[in-house]
Amino acid sequence: MEAIAMVLVLLLCSSSTGVNCDSSRRAEGSSTDITTQVALGLTVALVLALAFAWRQAQEIKRLKKSGSLSPGRVQDAGGGSRTAASMTPAEKAQEKARLQTLVKQFAKDAVKGIDVSVIDPTDGSTADNVFLMDGYLKSFQLRGEDGKKTDSCAVTDVVSVWKNQQVAEKLPSLSAETTTSRCVGLQLGEGDNQREVFLFFDSEYNRDVFYTCIKILRLSTSLPRSGETGETG
Numbered sequence: 001m002e003a004i005a006m007v008l009v010l011l012l013c014s015s016s017t018g019v020n021c022d023s024s025r026r027a028e029g030s031s032t033d034i035t036t037q038v039a040l041g042l043t044v045a046l047v048l049a050l051a052f053a054w055r056q057a058q059e060i061k062r063l064k065k066s067g068s069l070s071p072g073r074v075q076d077a078g079g080g081s082r083t084a085a086s087m088t089p090a091e092k093a094q095e096k097a098r099l100q101t102l103v104k105q106f107a108k109d110a111v112k113g114i115d116v117s118v119i120d121p122t123d124g125s126t127a128d129n130v131f132l133m134d135g136y137l138k139s140f141q142l143r144g145e146d147g148k149k150t151d152s153c154a155v156t157d158v159v160s161v162w163k164n165q166q167v168a169e170k171l172p173s174l175s176a177e178t179t180t181s182r183c184v185g186l187q188l189g190e191g192d193n194q195r196e197v198f199l200f201f202d203s204e205y206n207r208d209v210f211y212t213c214i215k216i217l218r219l220s221t222s223l224p225r226s227g228e229t230g231e232t233g
Helices: 002-025 031-066 089-112 165-170 176-182 204-222
Strands: 073-075 081-083 114-119 126-133 139-144 149-154 158-162 183-188 195-200
Touching: 089 114, 089 126, 089 204, 126 195, 149 183, 158 165, 158 204, 165 176, 165 183, 165 195, 176 183, 176 204, 183 204
Parallel strands: none
Antiparallel strands: 073 081, 114 126, 114 195, 126 139, 139 149, 158 183, 183 195
């Protein structure tokens, strides 16, 4: 718990510092912009801290269950072996910095709007859309070229996130190269409100960034739910 608390404090401090610098450079901006930046920075910091703690706890639980967790050693999520501290301080700092940079940039881009194409699973046709998130990273919406909303969803209602072969199996009419390298699939809602959305990106890198960050956000929102273990997709 002390390690988790330290991660949270470090993330909050570093995120707040970055926000203050941005705010100083934009001193002529409105107070609303500054408030949004502060909220965004704190939200990203909390998301990263929770995601880090969740990933570590789930990996330890999995290894204990399989009987492969030997005293004094922990295997990280990437498959590598670590000492009881899981990673060295330098490795922890490097991983924290990498994730922080990735999610903070994604958050800024998502609030401004990310260009994507929505794939129609029935015929494979695409429609240009903009993926937008609110300043607290709690919900998102898709807007078409005419600016009209085509879909919206709370992050808590994202049931599954797919890529690669999982997407290819759901979109058999498209080429495997297209679906496995530049697409992300989302299952949104449940019951009568359940639907699947498939997004096409301009590069594999942007697809991977979106996939990683949406998974992190989804995990962070699912942490408070009692009795939930692991990922659904």
